[in-house]
Amino acid sequence: MTDRFEITPFLKWAGGKRWFVQRHADLIPKNFNRYIEPFLGGGSVFFYLQPSCSLLGDANPDLIAAYRGIKENWKAVVKSLQYHSRQHSDEYFYLMRGSHPKDVIRRASRMIYLNRTCFNGIYRVNLRGEFNVPRGTKDSVLLSSDRFDLIAKLLESADIRSADFEILIDEAQTDDFIFADPPYTVRHNFNGFVKYNEKLFSWQDQERLAEALIRAKNRGVHILSTNANHSSIRDLYENYGFKLNTTSRFSSISALSKHRKQFDEMIISFTSGDGQS
Template identity: 60%
Template structure:
């Protein structure tokens, strides 16, 4: 469809598959759209809400969305330059370089995302992006419609923020879509050290409690999470509806380990 927008970033845990296969789960009517873990923005670009509050703890990510909203044309021109210069040495040069200009910083994030290994965003303890170069060399995509993305983002407030303050702003009839980093391996009992540092079990408890408070205020809730018995119990105890869905995971370096995984969708007040 001509009005569909393809997200400009590939993000771990992205929900393009969900918008394609489970769009029936989205509410038909709502007031403010709130997404506290923005990532690749698949659901936002699918819904194209009239009003939105979008947030993420990743400052570079929020800057990229802000630059596309406020001044998208330099992003396009900079990506063309990155495409012309792209090679192994250039990739690692850009990986070590952090521009001071915000548009250049946004274009750098998009460039690295499109040419790094599997589109993974990972930084070291010093906050430096440290993912090696991947096999893909395309920097400019035919699906890039930054002008239309800019228009879609015009009525969106963008914040670098923890999830809790954003969820606390939800009122009756507002729609929250929460897609947190998963802290457990899908369908298994092991907690993953890297994700535990990224989003702890205490964060999971905070998120469930914040969503319950928003639910009590009359907000519409839709949230994804790992299909892990502790996560299910956490949300069942809060009185949420839970549905199991399947997705194909392509993030593994080993193709033999890329397979269907189950996730859960947590919902409330969807009519």
Template identity: 55%
Template sequence: MENTFLMWPGGKKWFVRHQSNRLPKDYNRYIDPFLGGGSVYFYMEPREAILSDVNSELITTYKAIKTDWKKLNKILKVHSRKHNDAYYYEVRGQKPREICHVAARMIYLNRTCFNGIYRVNNSGVFNVPRGSKNTVFTGLEHFEERSELLKNAELYCCDFEETIDRAMEEDFLFCDPPYAIKEEQSFVRYSKNLFDWEDQIRLANALDRAKERGVKILMTNVNHKSVRELYENKEGFVLEEVSRYSSISGKKEGRKQYSELIVSANL
């Protein structure tokens, strides 16, 4: 299956393309507490999964695909037919409640906003201007296939620590947290609750507990001294540095090669 249907800040298409050999072949459940665009999940197509994110609209979108992809697809076709400047901002200002309308709005905005950036203000309102792309259907949807796969997944909108604590021996835990370092808050806000340095510390401690339970762990994170120190001081973690390219940025100078940190345990 094509590995995702959303453009997402920090998405893991690059990881699937260049680092998939790191993913385990044998495991019980696949667990992902920072689901985002779900590139690794859709690539692995696990038999059983626990998926979560703090972005409620994102989880609602996955639930809509899981439960009623045909209705979602029909609403998205309406957005595609009506798309223009005025319509984009009309939809951006809406606050639908029914899950398929929430999902169709999110996918439509993701396809037509500036550079695929997902960003909200302090009130949790999506505020990205319209971009130059007019294509709402990209051929990467595969909603029916994704719906079948998601029937084997539990979906939660919750804090990452709650999901990590569900992982048990021989489960595979993939973590791709927002990138925050000790000196500054460098991550673009994608939910009302900004992931900060204290969350990096909580994440390291939660992964340490999971490691002791025999969970198979693979995490990508920002390659920064402060982050490396969180794991270098804990026994059983393997740290490696890799390079990847990021094209999702509001500024041209932000689209470049980045050094990433890969942390693993029990693999």
């Protein structure tokens, strides 16, 4: 671990886990080698842990560009955000929304700018893969909580990739730690598909994720994964040596069905060497 300093995630992300680290940090293994997060999003767990070695990935190339830009030149990203802040208006928002910058700094600042000024911080694209969320009510482009210098320092030792989750999970070795927070697809929900950035995260992807995590567990990898509290998800994991519990933003973890509600989430965990069965 690095010397700890408080970092607020710089992106607002649907399904973010800020609440999870506040309530359930005790579930995170105390010791591990490399930290691996294949569905990075806002990175709440990563920023909480501040690991000294990490592999970070996501299927969203714009999201990954934001992290890479900060890592490579956070001062240039801030300078670009200052420009966005001065120019910000309805017209400018839609101009930036329709733009397609190539260099990583401009891509990073565009992503952060749109995330902070669009409706509810939602990331959504159309069938052509173009960001199409309208302008929201917030106008702040730079925030008092921003510590891009500390984020850049933390990212120095991170391998950041735009990649499929299975590729990243399959790189995990004994005593590495995977935190996986996928889109919450279930077998019978919307015919087994959930929109994940510009891709569809299908039920087959859920099955592929479970198979990859089972392989990682068998290699002695520590695993913590969150998912929908649904019987179809439980069926993927319950016979493979994982601990399965439920939690929500509004209650503590419970293994008792009477305490579960529709908004519950499932926690799937395995700590190598702890005697789980």
